[in-house]
Amino acid sequence: MAAHDLSMQLLRERELLEMLLFKLDEQQMLLATGRNRWIRHASTEIERVLAAMPTVALSRDALVVATADEWGVPEATTLRELIEAAPNDGWREVLTGHLTTMTALADEIEQMKQINEQRLRTAIRVSQETIAGLGVPSGEYTPSGDVVRDGDARLLDTRM
Structure with a gap:
């Protein structure tokens, strides 16, 4: 019975990881489209999901320990160790499926997090430069926030 409860708990954890990935993707879209007004709300939703994780x-x-006790494997303290000690191929396959999916989600989340952090830093930098240059031409930027050219007015682009 503990193994079934563990499987259901792992499913809930997968859904939480998927929700986190969705919220990070949503944040990335807001950043990419310049809809900075909603970034605070997206960040709050991400924090809510992260708060539920512990x-x-x-x-x-707790369910890994209970399942290990039920299966007579007291030394199993991680899901990976429990998979190795599973009493049959059915449980080994189910638990491995959960672990594989959760690991893939964690990798995707890490990649998305890094991209979002870089875009947030760029948005902050562009905002600071814009505020600092109020009344002074600020030039042009690429979608990633890099300066394309300075703010000098030109009749003819001499960089050809």
Whole structure:
């Protein structure tokens, strides 16, 4: 019975990871389109999902221990160790599926997080430069925030 509860808990954890990935993707789209007005709300939603993670992980760990006890494997303290000690191929396959999916989601989340952090830093820098240059031409920027050319007026582009 503990193994079934563990599988259900792992499913809930996967759904939480998918929600986090969705919220990070949503944040990335807002950043890419310059809709900075909603960034604060997207960040708040990401924080809510992250706040739920420790509780879910603690529940998972408790169920891993309970399942290990039920299967007579007291030394199993991680999901990976529990998979190795599974009493049959069915449980090994189910738990491996959860672990594989959660690992892939974690990798995607890390990549998305890094991209978003870079875009947030760029947005902050562009905003600071804009504020600092109020009344002074600020030039042109690429979608990634790099300066294309300075703010000098030109009749003819001499960079050809």
